[in-house]
Amino acid sequence: MSLDTPTTGCLHAPVLRERGQREVFCGLTGIIWLHRKMQDAFFLVVGSRTCAHLLQSAAGVMIFAEPRFGTAILEEKDLAGLADAHQELEREVERLLSRRPDIRQLFLVGSCPSEVIKLDLSRTAERLNARHGGAVRVYNYSGSGIETTFTQGEDACLAAMVPSLEETTEANLLVVGALPDVVEDQCLSLLTQMGIKNVSFLPSRRASSAPKVGPNTRFILTQPFLADTAHAVERRGGERIVAPFPFGEEGTTDWLRAVAKTQGVMLETFEAVTAAPRARARKAVAAHAETLRDKTLFMFPDSQLEIPLARFLARECGMLPVEVGTPYL
Known part of the structure; x- marks a missing residue:
C-alpha cells in the first residue's frame, strides 16, 4: 500500500511582494538554544559589550555561572587598529581552552563590529585547528544581524559544520536542525519503531556522535530556515527529503510519512506506530x-x-x- 497522500496548501493565495527594508535581527540569538543542545561546545562571540549584554539577557543566566558561551570584547585599540586583533583573539582562545578542558567544539562567531573591521575569523580558525590537532575542532560563522533574520544564526552554524563531517558510503538518514533532547528522543523512537536504522541528527549532542554524510545520505529538515545547511549537505552528496515542516499533528504526520516513504516503510507499520502519538497530539x-x-x-x-x-x-x-x-x- 502507498504512503502517498494529497497535501493541500496556499498555492492559490494572493502574494504581495514588497521591496525595500525588511525585518532583521541579530543572529547571535541562535546561540541561546544551540549552546544548550551541544553539550561539549563553546560559542565565543567576537564583538562588543552590546553583544555580551544581548546574550546574557536573552539566555537569562549570569556570566559567572560559566555557560557554554562568552564574548571576546573588541576594545577601542582593536577597532582603531592599534593592536593585532587576531593575536589578541588567539590568546583569549588559549586561555579559554586551558580553563575549560571539556570543550571539544569551539565556534568563533562573527558579529557586526568584527565584520566592520574585517576580522578574518576563518584564518584564525585554521591556525587554531592546526595547533590543537584533533583535540578541539574550531569552526567559524557569522552571527551578524545586518542583513539576516535571527534564525539564520543556526543555519550559518550548522552549514559551517557540514564540510568537516566524516564521509560515508553507507545508506543513512540525517535529521537536520536543533531539537530539544526530549523531542529528538521521541523522533528517534518513532523512526526506530518503523524499522528505520542508521539515523543521526545535526547538530549532535556531542562531537563524538557527529553524523556522517555521503552519496547515500537522505536528509530532512526540521525547520524552514536551514537553506544554507541544506545546500551544504547536498554538496556532500546528500539527497533532501521534501516534506511539510513538523508543526502540529498534521505537519508532523506528513513529515514522518515523507521519511517513511523514502525508507520503504509499509503503510500498516506507519499507521500502527503513529496512531497513539497522533491521537495525543490532536487532543493537545x-x-x-x-x-x-x-x-x-x-x-x-x-x-x-x-x-x-x-x-x-x-x-x-x-x-x-x-x-x-x-x-x-
Missing part, C-alpha cells in the same frame, strides 16, 4: 484550538517560521489568516 491541540478558533491572524516577516506556523494555526486551530509575511519566498 484541541485544548488550545477552542481559544484560538475564528480569531484573525497577522504575522510579521521576521523568522522564516511564518508559513508553516500559519498553516498549523489556520488548519488545526481554526484561525483566520489576514496576512502572513515572510522574509524570503
Whole structure:
C-alpha cells in the first residue's frame, strides 16, 4: 500500500511582494538554544559589550555561572587598529581552552563590529585547528544581524559544520536542525519503531556522535530556515527529503510519512506506530484550538517560521489568516 497522500496548501493565495527594508535581527540569538543542545561546545562571540549584554539577557543566566558561551570584547585599540586583533583573539582562545578542558567544539562567531573591521575569523580558525590537532575542532560563522533574520544564526552554524563531517558510503538518514533532547528522543523512537536504522541528527549532542554524510545520505529538515545547511549537505552528496515542516499533528504526520516513504516503510507499520502519538497530539491541540478558533491572524516577516506556523494555526486551530509575511519566498 502507498504512503502517498494529497497535501493541500496556499498555492492559490494572493502574494504581495514588497521591496525595500525588511525585518532583521541579530543572529547571535541562535546561540541561546544551540549552546544548550551541544553539550561539549563553546560559542565565543567576537564583538562588543552590546553583544555580551544581548546574550546574557536573552539566555537569562549570569556570566559567572560559566555557560557554554562568552564574548571576546573588541576594545577601542582593536577597532582603531592599534593592536593585532587576531593575536589578541588567539590568546583569549588559549586561555579559554586551558580553563575549560571539556570543550571539544569551539565556534568563533562573527558579529557586526568584527565584520566592520574585517576580522578574518576563518584564518584564525585554521591556525587554531592546526595547533590543537584533533583535540578541539574550531569552526567559524557569522552571527551578524545586518542583513539576516535571527534564525539564520543556526543555519550559518550548522552549514559551517557540514564540510568537516566524516564521509560515508553507507545508506543513512540525517535529521537536520536543533531539537530539544526530549523531542529528538521521541523522533528517534518513532523512526526506530518503523524499522528505520542508521539515523543521526545535526547538530549532535556531542562531537563524538557527529553524523556522517555521503552519496547515500537522505536528509530532512526540521525547520524552514536551514537553506544554507541544506545546500551544504547536498554538496556532500546528500539527497533532501521534501516534506511539510513538523508543526502540529498534521505537519508532523506528513513529515514522518515523507521519511517513511523514502525508507520503504509499509503503510500498516506507519499507521500502527503513529496512531497513539497522533491521537495525543490532536487532543493537545484541541485544548488550545477552542481559544484560538475564528480569531484573525497577522504575522510579521521576521523568522522564516511564518508559513508553516500559519498553516498549523489556520488548519488545526481554526484561525483566520489576514496576512502572513515572510522574509524570503
